[in-house]
Amino acid sequence: MNIYLQDGTVIDFEDNKPAFWHTASHILAQAVKNLYPNISLAIGPAIDNGFYYDFDADKHFSDEELSLIEAEMKKIVKAKYPLEKFSLPKSEALELMKNEPYKLELINELPEDVEITFYKQGDFVDLCAGPHLSNTKQVEAFKLLSCAGAYWRGNEKNKMLYRIYGTAFPKKAMLTEYLTELEEAKKRDHNKLGRELKLFATDEAVGQGLPLLMPKGAKIIQILQRWIEDLEEEHGYVLTKTPSMAKNDLYKISGHWSHYKDGMFIMGDEEKDDEVIALRPMTCPFQFAIYKQDQHSYRDLPIRYAETATLARNESSGEMHGLIRVRQFTLADGHIICTPEQLEEEFKNVVDLIQYIMKTIGIDKDISYRFSKWSPNSKGKYIDNPEAWENTQSIMKNILDHLKLNYKEADDEAAFYGPKLDIQFKNVHGKEDTIITVQIDFALAERFNMSYIDANGEKKIPYIIHRSSLGCYERTLAMLIEKYAGAFPTWLAPVAVKVLPISDKYADYAADVCKALKSKKILVEVDHRAEKIGYKIREARNERIPYILVVGADEMENKTVSVRSRQKGDEGVQDLTAFVNRVANEIATKFNYHDHITNTFTAKK
């Protein structure tokens, strides 16, 4: 689908969506200005799936008003305004935008000597670097999707503006297709599907960000946890169990008290009480305390501590989201204490283990790597030691390059004590979250006075790698729900087989079948109520149970089972023993339905 840019070039829509969406955002701004001349314009960029424009409106746009704005946009498209580019020196640019305070702020930040570019369509002019389409008529299909508050320049201390989100396409059919995909994606939303499948629930009286894991959700987490704890042991980790809370003295040493106090649940009052206890937001200081119980030789290192650690973080009220952002969660946590020489090898092993785990749970193709660095400009957010930051970051970058990881760098995203390798996953709404992080810590070992004796008998400060293997169980479960649209691989499914007798006559045989399945540790659920068999099968399918076993008899009165697998439909009469072995094998080998699922459930990009 060709589109035409303002400078005369012809380019494919797929390759140049930002210019297209950016023009659409100008049309939105023009429409809003036409309808509400007193509203000030802020900014209106293209984003991943469309565009938005921020307005200083002192009002919220209702659905009816959004419809009116859409109608006005339609007029602008129909008017076929050509876009004209022109530039002005700074003084004239300020004069032109004198009634737009946000534009003035932007212009004032530009250097004195540059020519400032504007785009004009009809009588509407906007400050903009471009590029843009040649004519508004190209934006044939568009839709305003939502309206939300957003801080000016993303800073919560600034005024909250009103943001209108929208998307646009050169053809109506493309818009319809996109909106359909959006609807399909919403059906996979873990927050909806996870509740429907009875994996988790929330309760008003329990509180925000405190999801209840229902039996089925808890089962999945138990399967993952048993697997991860065994796997870590195989990889040389030793398990620790440390308290969920500690005196604030501990957090003062770690720096959490000065860097993370607002994020903690604190019991007691520093002013009044002798002792103040806080729930732990991280496991680090506890495992460090374990390390310090002994004097260590360089021969002992590396020491790899692992812990299935329940953590509590006092997130602000608007930040909670399903299982992705919660106030209490359980992290497959761990810390490796090693010598500088061992650092690279240990880091590599951590990444190898993570990659193996991601592949096993089937999301290795869905993750991306982010190298999260500090920012010298964010004073107070990080431990103040620029030299150590630069040094550790260069070590980490070297390791990442040796590993040939395809990562992108992000400034101002580090932990307060060191740079991170973050493993990112996009949810169905396209929002990216970190599921796993690996960090190199240059600061805490010294603060905690941790040491080892090197080959020369000298006391040295070790390096610490903070790492997770699976991330936090709740968030990972959320990602898996969305990845598989609730249709988990057999080994992860909370119910692998549902047994449905076609008639009460076969209840005994159904019990035998269950016994045979259970003897191989297959998770099985049986419905003893034979009536409404059709409904029961449909229900089991909606629950995305991997195998539905319809138990009955053929005309010869031989007992038989008829297997319906979620992926392949009815497989007819099967030998029970063969079936049991097959399911047991899928569980034992962690067989993954990834390819089937992609065909069946993943919406097209």
Added chain:
RNA sequence: GCUGUUAUAGCACAGAUGGUAGUGCACUACAUUGGUAGUGUAGAGGUCACGAGUUCGAUUCUCGUUAACAGCUCCA
């Protein structure tokens, strides 16, 4: 924390411009003993999120609280 939307039975939804609530599916009992949401009969289930105000009377109007959702900010 900020902006906005929302809250009626297990689920999906109706409803009255203020007079204490309905439908479908699910659920329970009985009959039908059957094959991909079978049929019939009967039945149970709701302080209409919570608290205050206005009113003769509030599930409905007003205010507050809590929770859920979308986004911003912050984060695993």
